[in-house]
Amino acid sequence: MNESWDLVVVGAGPAGASAALAALHAEPSLRVLLLDRADFPRDKSCGDGIAPHCFEQLAAIGVTGVESGWTPLTRLELARGEQSVARTMARPVYVIPREVFDARLVERAVDRGATFRRQRVTSVDQLPDAAVVVGADGAHSVLRQHLGLPYGRRAIAIRGYAPTPAGRRGTQVIRYGDRRQPAYAWAFDRGDGLSNVGYGELLPSPGTDAPPSRALLLDQLELLLPGSVEAGEHWKGHHLPLSGWRWHQPDGRVLLAGDAAGLINPMTGEGIYYAIATGIAAGRSAVRALREHTDPGALHRHAVRKQLGTHLKHTFVASRLAEHAVIVDGGIRVARRDRRVFDELVELGLGDGRISGRLVRGLVAGLGRKAVTGLKGDR
Ligand SMILES: Cc1cc2nc3c(=O)[nH]c(=O)nc-3n(C[C@H](O)[C@H](O)[C@H](O)COP(=O)(O)OP(=O)(O)OC[C@H]3O[C@@H](n4cnc5c(N)ncnc54)[C@H](O)[C@@H]3O)c2cc1C
Structure with a gap:
């Protein structure tokens, strides 16, 4: 030819x-x-x-x-354990x-x-x-x-499609897990009765620990978003080069x-x-x-x-800071208090955002408060 x-x-x-x-x-x-x-x-x-x-x-x-x-979808809910924030995003995603x-x-x-x-x-x-x-x-x-x-570093994730429960219509839900960060489960409403549901986490460096199995990924999804695995179908996994x-x-x-x-x-x-x-x-x-x-x-x-x-x-x-649970919790707390911080976190996660002075000050203040509460609790 x-x-x-x-x-x-x-x-x-x-x-x-x-x-x-x-x-x-x-x-x-x-x-x-x-x-x-x-x-x-x-x-x-x-x-x-x-x-x-x-x-x-x-x-x-x-x-x-x-x-x-x-x-278009406007609502985002972020959660880790007891901490959560749910707000309307500045701009819709699809x-x-x-x-x-x-x-x-x-x-x-x-x-x-x-x-x-x-x-x-x-x-x-x-x-x-x-x-x-x-x-x-x-x-x-x-x-x-x-x-x-x-x-560089790689993650692995699996997704399926499951019916959207009534309470999650119009929402993107992200629930952080405790394994190698970034690790989270998601449920994104497509708006046509189905949601894209899945879970992903950071892969270990080659030659160290064994990579997570499909069963482990699905177990984590079930742990963080109960009911998703049984309801889901068309499961498919792939690597993510970060x-x-x-x-x-x-x-x-x-x-x-x-x-x-x-x-x-x-x-x-x-x-x-x-x-x-x-x-x-x-x-x-x-x-x-x-x-x-x-x-x-x-x-x-x-x-x-x-x-x-x-x-x-x-x-x-x-992403390196977010490897520490205390920072993720702090970020969620500050985003709950201050809508501008929420918008900045969304922007950083989706597109062209930066770590702003406001975000850093919010995190530092939040960590300071937590340390003081922790000290009081220690007494
Ligand atoms: C489970 C999971 C969830 C994700 N969720 C999101 C999300 O919600 N939002 C988001 O923005 N990103 C998400 N991502 C990341 C996103 O999927 C990728 O970043 C995106 O697909 C990259 O687009 P691309 O065109 O570079 O590659 P791809 O979409 O992978 O396209 C590459 C194309 O190349 C073709 N190809 C591959 N090898 C060859 C070859 N040797 N010869 C010829 N053709 C070849 C493939 O068939 C494919 O069509 C997710 C990834 C995973 C795995």
Whole structure:
């Protein structure tokens, strides 16, 4: 096959589809090949929680209405043991099965002129000739391996679908567990009578403890959200490559996006926003590099670091702090007292947030109060 493409995108999840969409938005005549080992629609193990930031990013490249027919969700409940906070979020999120959401994005990319082809890529040599390649092939990325980049910390999670109990309609529920943090169970109402329910936790470093079994993950879910396991079906698990302090992208013509780029929020396990944002950055960098005859890898690295660099550092620190139960409890208490802190925690967990002075002061004051109460209790 003697083919030549301007851009080949490997993986047609949110990262890959967004890369194709952004590239064609910037240059409609670009020859774009979008490869995936699966045909679409295809299922993907996920909580299906889609942050408002995703729709903003997509709107910026002329993609609107992918949430059409699904119900916005406004209420978030966070709990650990006896501590809990339930509030209305500043902006609604959507819970859209990935089977629907991802297929809509691929359809838009094809409408815009991308060629979709079903192909499992096992090595870079198999790819047709292309000026730029985007590796958006998920948590076990062949393209990332090709670049010789290791992953940082990883989590594992399992999800199923269960009927939504009346008391949880319109709500996203998160209940933290006691195992390796981040560890939590969730129930996200889809708005169509079903909820996405699941549980995930940090994986041990390779070669140390055994990874948690499927049975253990489901036991934890049942412990934190009783009744979910019996009511649920379509269970599916997957790895989550969590982001670290600094994000890496080498020079050259292979650009990484989404999970392949090791970008999942280490506090919350959310990765769709990063996938869309970095997919768009990759598509734009590809077009710019072709126009200006510059290095696409360098352009992509600068664009992503500019957009997400500070936020990634803040979420990294927040996730390390959240390994301590006392901090999680403190965060929940402060968020219950102060709606601005609640909004900031949501922003940090979903998208582009920072650890603010207000959040730190709230936590310190809360810890101080707890210490004083503890001392009084000791007497
Ligand atoms: C249980 C669970 C719950 C989660 N909950 C949420 C949530 O509620 N909200 C949120 O924002 N994030 C959540 N995440 C994270 C989110 O699912 C990912 O961050 C997101 O899917 C990343 O998108 P992506 O396009 O990078 O990768 P993917 O969505 O994994 O897409 C990668 C694509 O590449 C294809 N592919 C893989 N290998 C090859 C190959 N060798 N050749 C060709 N094609 C290939 C796959 O078929 C797939 O279509 C969750 C993850 C898990 C596991």
